[in-house]
Amino acid sequence: MNKGCKYGTHRVIQPKGVLPQPATKISNDMNIFDNEILIDVQALNIDSASFNQIEEEACHDIEKIKAKIIEIVDLRGKMQNPITGSGGMLIGRVEKIGHAIEKTTDLKLGDKISTLVSLSLTPLRIDEILDIKPDIDRVVIKGKAILFESGLYAKLPKDMDENLALAALDVAGAPAQVAKLVKPGQSVLLLGAAGKSGMLCCYEAVKRVGPTGKVIGIVRNEEEATRLRRLGLRMQIIICDARKAIEVMNVTLGCNNGCEVDVAINMVNVPDTEMSTILPVKDDGIVYFFSMATSFTKAALGAEGVGKDITMIVGNGYTKGHAEITLEELRENKTLRKVFEELYV
Numbered sequence: 001m002n003k004g005c006k007y008g009t010h011r012v013i014q015p016k017g018v019l020p021q022p023a024t025k026i027s028n029d030m031n032i033f034d035n036e037i038l039i040d041v042q043a044l045n046i047d048s049a050s051f052n053q054i055e056e057e058a059c060h061d062i063e064k065i066k067a068k069i070i071e072i073v074d075l076r077g078k079m080q081n082p083i084t085g086s087g088g089m090l091i092g093r094v095e096k097i098g099h100a101i102e103k104t105t106d107l108k109l110g111d112k113i114s115t116l117v118s119l120s121l122t123p124l125r126i127d128e129i130l131d132i133k134p135d136i137d138r139v140v141i142k143g144k145a146i147l148f149e150s151g152l153y154a155k156l157p158k159d160m161d162e163n164l165a166l167a168a169l170d171v172a173g174a175p176a177q178v179a180k181l182v183k184p185g186q187s188v189l190l191l192g193a194a195g196k197s198g199m200l201c202c203y204e205a206v207k208r209v210g211p212t213g214k215v216i217g218i219v220r221n222e223e224e225a226t227r228l229r230r231l232g233l234r235m236q237i238i239i240c241d242a243r244k245a246i247e248v249m250n251v252t253l254g255c256n257n258g259c260e261v262d263v264a265i266n267m268v269n270v271p272d273t274e275m276s277t278i279l280p281v282k283d284d285g286i287v288y289f290f291s292m293a294t295s296f297t298k299a300a301l302g303a304e305g306v307g308k309d310i311t312m313i314v315g316n317g318y319t320k321g322h323a324e325i326t327l328e329e330l331r332e333n334k335t336l337r338k339v340f341e342e343l344y345v
Contacts, residue, residue: 003100004033006149011123013077020078020148021121028077028123028146035149037107038096044119044139045170046088048195048269049293050081051137066129069139073126080120086292087119088137090145091156091166101149112162114169115145116152116323136167136344154323160330164337167344168326171197173315174267174290175204175329176322181286181313182208182263187256189280191242192267193217194224196344197290199231201265203329203336206233216255218242218276231335242268245275252280266291274299275306283309290315 004010010033012018013025020026032038046054046069058064073079079087094111107113115122123146131140147153154169156162174197182188188205192198194217205215215235219225225237236255240248252261260282266273266289274294277287287310289299299312330337 002033003035004148006035008121008123008148008150011077011146019121020123021080021118024076026077026121026123028073028125030123030125030144030146032096032098032146034098034100036098037094037101037105037147037151039090039092039113039115039145039147040095041090041092041124041141041143041145043092043166044079044088044090044141045166046079046119046137046139047081047084047086047292048137049291050084050086050088051134052269052293053081053083055134060134062132062134065132065134069129070126073124078119078122078124084292085120087122089115089117089119089170090122090124091162092145095144107153107155112156113153114156114166115147116154116169116172116318117147118317122146122151152318157327160327160337161341161345163345164330164341165327167196167340168200168330169323171200171290172322172326173317173319174265175200176319176325177288177290177313177316178204178265179208179325180319181288184208184210185212186262187214187216187259189216189218189252189261189264189277190267191218191248191265191273191277192269192291193237194219194228195267195269196340197267199228199336199339200326200329201267201290202228202233202235203231203333204325205265206235214256216252216261218248218251227339230339231333242273242276243270245279248276249279261285263288266294269293271295272298275302278303278308278310278312279306281308281310284311286311286313288313288315
């Protein structure tokens with residue numbers, strides 16, 4: 001076996017000279033290089049923004065969704081939505097480990113893992129789509145994938161159902177970033193507060209601000225509000241269209257004694273919510289865009305246009321300890337875990 005680049009550039013077909021994520025096509029030949037890991041894939045968790053876009057394009061027709069996913073993977077060698085640019089993650093078993101990394105990895109053949117790097121850079125071959133679960137953005141498949149030497153992963157925990165762990169690990173970067181960004185006594189706005197990442201982030205934000213802080217959650221409808229209320233968190237829940245920036249700003253100020261918030265977290269899976277996230281934040285505040293539906297051009301130019309001197313953070317799905325932090329949230333809060341089990345298991 002030949003040894004490839006630890007970042008996977010040896011698999012890039014076009015354009016040459018770029019990394020696998022921005023590449024338009026990579027090799028999904030499943031003969032591994034000496035520093036790669038072969039995974040027998042069981043399921044894909046498609047990024048929410050990506051799945052939402054594919055589902056809308058396919059008019060919610062399951063067979064058309066299957067066909068679109070197969071088309072993307074056949075064309076690109078990976079599951080990267082050409083519209084959103086995003087991917088997701090996968091769950092599977094370790095089938096083969098390259099000789100060059102056998103002694104440096106803690107993985108063994110047969111270990112069940114979740115990859116913590118995006119499908120938008122992961123070589124993937126789909127042999128058959130067995131099922132589509134649109135309510136949870138999951139695609140059950142027969143197929144193989146490659147994990148590069150630099151690729152992140154998590155062994156699935158033994159104290160919870162694998163589908164529960166998969167649902168949480170799919171968005172692990174968001175609550176872990178909240179744990180880093182949010183400080184005691186701050187005011188925090190969360191858009192998309194009742195989704196998968198939203199509920200985890202709400203729990204983490206309430207924990208981090210403490211008794212002197214304030215957390216405000218924006219949701220789409222009463223169903224989402226009811227779900228979020230079940231968690232029993234000390235926060236205010238507002239039903240509002242996250243695409244209406246002035247309305248979001250006004251309700252946020254109304255909930256925060258007329259003051260702008262310290263931190264805003266965007267987890268909405270539809271476009272055009274950038275200014276709704278930016279406007280309610282005070283100067284020198286922080287905006288974290290976890291949503292892959294975000295246009296960073298709109299965010300940058302929009303903040304400039306309204307004179308907001310804020311720190312805007314791209315939704316990096318990785319931060320140190322993110323898997324451990326996120327899984328621990330499900331262990332800490334029984335109601336949160338129960339809601340996740342009802343929705344995603």
